[in-house]
Amino acid sequence: QGTLRVYLKYSNGEPAIRGLKRISRPGLRQHVNSRSIPRVNNGLGTPILTTSKGLMTGNQAKRAGVGGEILAEIW
Structure with a gap:
């Protein structure tokens, strides 16, 4: 099994990532x-997909014209 590690980024003491949901x-x-x-939080978040071309954000997958499995949503 693979592991996804997320390192939190802070800007002025506020977290850059507010939430993560496994889909x-x-x-x-x-x-x-x-x-x-799908759009996440009215465009303020991003879906993470695994595609035939590798792991991509929703915008990258749309530009490449590929679909895939939605792993998670980040906002």
Whole structure:
């Protein structure tokens, strides 16, 4: 099993990452195509996808025209 490590960044004592939500899980995989990649918190967050071209943010996947499995959302 792989491990995802997140190092928190602070700006003036405030955390840069407010929240993280795991979307896909072993019992319920969430797959999307490039046209249906969701917006997170009205565009203030970003989805993290695993695609055939590797791990990407939602914007990178849309630009590349690939879909994939939504691993998490960060805001």
